[in-house]
Amino acid sequence: GKKIYPGMIDGGTKIGLLEIGQIPQASDERESGEIIPQMRALTAINPNATAIPVTRISGVTTGLVLPEGGLLPGTAALVNLHGYTPDQMYAGFEGVVVNFPNTGRRGFGDRRTEDELKKAQEKALSTLNDAWDKAVQYAKLDSATGGKGVGYYPEMQAMVPVIRGERALLIEVNLQKDIQAALKWVKDKKVKKAVFMGVSEGWREADNIAKANIPVITGPVIAIPNRDYDRYDAQYANPGLMRKAGVKVAIRSSEDGNGNYRNLPYHAGFAVAYGMNKEDALKAITIVPAEIMGVS
Numbered sequence: 001g002k003k004i005y006p007g008m009i010d011g012g013t014k015i016g017l018l019e020i021g022q023i024p025q026a027s028d029e030r031e032s033g034e035i036i037p038q039m040r041a042l043t044a045i046n047p048n049a050t051a052i053p054v055t056r057i058s059g060v061t062t063g064l065v066l067p068e069g070g071l072l073p074g075t076a077a078l079v080n081l082h083g084y085t086p087d088q089m090y091a092g093f094e095g096v097v098v099n100f101p102n103t104g105r106r107g108f109g110d111r112r113t114e115d116e117l118k119k120a121q122e123k124a125l126s127t128l129n130d131a132w133d134k135a136v137q138y139a140k141l142d143s144a145t146g147g148k149g150v151g152y153y154p155e156m157q158a159m160v161p162v163i164r165g166e167r168a169l170l171i172e173v174n175l176q177k178d179i180q181a182a183l184k185w186v187k188d189k190k191v192k193k194a195v196f197m198g199v200s201e202g203w204r205e206a207d208n209i210a211k212a213n214i215p216v217i218t219g220p221v222i223a224i225p226n227r228d229y230d231r232y233d234a235q236y237a238n239p240g241l242m243r244k245a246g247v248k249v250a251i252r253s254s255e256d257g258n259g260n261y262r263n264l265p266y267h268a269g270f271a272v273a274y275g276m277n278k279e280d281a282l283k284a285i286t287i288v289p290a291e292i293m294g295v296s
Contacts (some may be wrong), residue, residue: 005282007061009078009289010264011217012197012252015052015063016045016079016086018259034070035131037096038158041065042077045086051259056081058262062091064217064252064293066170066197071128073097075158076170078293093293095168095195096158100182101125104175125181132189135159165192168293170217172197175226176204183212195292197252200226203238206245215292216242219252221267233274239284240276250289251281 019026028044045065055063061081067074075094083089101124103117112120138156150156161167169191173182179201186194196202196216200223202209209216218239225234243249251271253264268281276284290296 006286008059008285010063010261011250011289013063013261016049030069035072037072038154039074041067042086052081055261060264092295095170096162098171100171100173103177139163168193168195170195174198174200176201179205203241206242210246215248217250217252220254221270236270236274239271243280251284
């Protein structure tokens with residue numbers, strides 16, 4: 001008379017990279033530099049991290065581990081929460097992370113003026129465009145010479161599978177204005193395999209995301225609204241509203257490394273309480289992330 005569930009997949013964690021934030025020796029989620037896609041999260045995962053069994057016993061058996069940092073902070077890895085080495089844990093998916101240039105402030109302590117914010121965003125976008133254009137040229141050279149005519153350039157080497165559509169580009173983007181800019185950027189740059197991450201204001205652009213056929217991994221769902229004038233339940237309703245518009249939606253618990261990945265089913269539960277179909281919510285933490293990451 002009981003039910004068997006598939007293992008849940010959390011589409012955004014720092015599990016195995018971040019143990020105790022205040023102790024440098026216990027965290028390895030970021031490296032120095034703005035453009036470092038060659039830094040692989042998989043190589044830094046600690047299989048003995050305390051959060052792993054705690055998360056696994058709550059039914060979350062797989063997690064996408066995200067690096068943190070600059071514009072292109074590294075390559076994320078999907079891992080099963082079982083194994084003695086990172087290679088044993090590897091679940092068959094890696095994706096290059098992009099922190100899309102942000103027009104908003106970074107928390108309460110950010111005192112920059114509107115003009116300063118705009119300039120910072122323009123500069124970051126210019127840096128991202130430059131890196132992408134270089135990667136496109138590098139991929140062409142690589143194809144033309146069978147990899148022999150290109151020098152040692154690990155940053156660009158890591159981008160080649162993304163340019164060819166063999167590897168996903170995981171674009172962290174949240175505010176409406178930034179989502180609009182990211183949609184345009186993906187189209188202009190002809191990105192073959194894009195996934196939007198976070199997408200906390202996705203409900204404002206749900207129709208356009210659906211039209212672009214870009215899947216999203218959204219969350220945390222249990223969060224406060226972005227704007228003072230938003231409804232109290234803006235984040236709770238976000239996954240359901242995007243799904244209703246025809247977006248392929250997966251749910252993640254968090255990406256800030258707070259360790260509470262075991263709460264993933266509660267995030268899906270809140271989405272259901274605020275309008276998401278129950279079956280869609282279960283899919284959003286099981287089969288949908290598996291499909292998005294090509295491991296279904």
